[in-house]
Amino acid sequence: MTAWHATVLTLFPEMFPGPLGASLAGRGLREGLWRLDALDIRAFGIGRHRSVDDTPFGGGAGMVLRPDVVDAACGAALAEAPDRPLVALTPRGEPLTQSTVRDLAAGPGAVLLCGRYEGVDQRVVEARGMREISVGDYVLSGGEAAAIVLLDACVRLLPGVMGAAESAVEESFAAGDLLEYPHYTRPAEWNGLRVPEALLSGHHAEIGRWRRAEAERATRERRPDLWARHAGDPPPTAAEEGRAPAPLAARPDAA
Numbered sequence: 271m272t273a274w275h276a277t278v279l280t281l282f283p284e285m286f287p288g289p290l291g292a293s294l295a296g297r298g299l300r301e302g303l304w305r306l307d308a309l310d311i312r313a314f315g316i317g318r319h320r321s322v323d324d325t326p327f328g329g330g331a332g333m334v335l336r337p338d339v340v341d342a343a344c345g346a347a348l349a350e351a352p353d354r355p356l357v358a359l360t361p362r363g364e365p366l367t368q369s370t371v372r373d374l375a376a377g378p379g380a381v382l383l384c385g386r387y388e389g390v391d392q393r394v395v396e397a398r399g400m401r402e403i404s405v406g407d408y409v410l411s412g413g414e415a416a417a418i419v420l421l422d423a424c425v426r427l428l429p430g431v432m433g434a435a436e437s438a439v440e441e442s443f444a445a446g447d448l449l450e451y452p453h454y455t456r457p458a459e460w461n462g463l464r465v466p467e468a469l470l471s472g473h474h475a476e477i478g479r480w481r482r483a484e485a486e487r488a489t490r491e492r493r494p495d496l497w498a499r500h501a502g503d504p505p506p507t508a509a510e511e512g513r514a515p516a517p518l519a520a521r522p523d524a525a
């Protein structure tokens with residue numbers, strides 16, 4: 271089977287793999303569990319100066335990436351693996367969610383377009399049927415940091431990248447729209463602060479109930495938007511209820 275394949279279209283290929291070359295993602299990359307190519311948009315630039323941008327029609331500050339240049343870069347990326355979705359990173363896009371991450375991670379990979387300056391000519395975004403995705407309601411100076419965020423979130427879900435120790439089964443958003451419960455470790459008492467008693471009980475059902483209640487409380491208090499959506503959630507998982515977890519081999523994160 272071919273590895274999950276990401277191609278990043280960027281004016282700054284030297285930014286990759288960057289943080290994706292370290293830790294779990296980096297190990298997965300070196301072990302061939304996924305593949306990353308950074309394609310320099312400037313290689314598809316026009317003329318002797320390899321020009322990639324021009325001034326915006328209608329006026330205004332900044333420069334816009336040309337559609338013909340971006341289209342050529344997309345064509346080159348897709349020539350090798352045409353079934354991958356094209357994603358344009360933009361603050362105008364749909365907010366990135368764990369559900370989108372799961373969808374992308376379950377596919378063959380992705381081609382990620384990183385804008386710079388004012389952004390990308392909208393015609394190529396639409397002509398290529400790109401999925402426009404934002405990593406948050408703020409403006410970055412370029413799409414590279416956004417691409418790294420999206421790739422990090424996808425790659426950790428690929429089979430074999432996370433070990434059982436870093437299980438994704440119970441973390442935030444794993445069970446629908448809930449944030450995760452808080453974590454504690456030794457010492458059981460630190461600076462006069464004790465770990466919640468339920469966690470010291472050794473009673474799986476009680477721990478499960480406490481964690482579920484804390485996850486609900488955190489979501490209700492911190493993210494009323496998620497809490498409102500939570501009404502339609504699926505029933506709690508075995509882990510949330512404190513029942514015995516599924517055998518390792520049956521878990522999605524098992525290597």
Ligand code: SAM
Pocket residue numbers: 358359360361362383384385386387388389390403404405406407408409410411412413414416
């Ligand atoms: N003029 C654009 C606007 O106001 O929407 C901002 C352009 S920004 C300076 C340059 C590039 O950074 C964008 O084309 C996009 O690729 C990337 N970018 C900035 N913020 C982003 C975000 N929140 N999510 C995804 N990509 C972002």
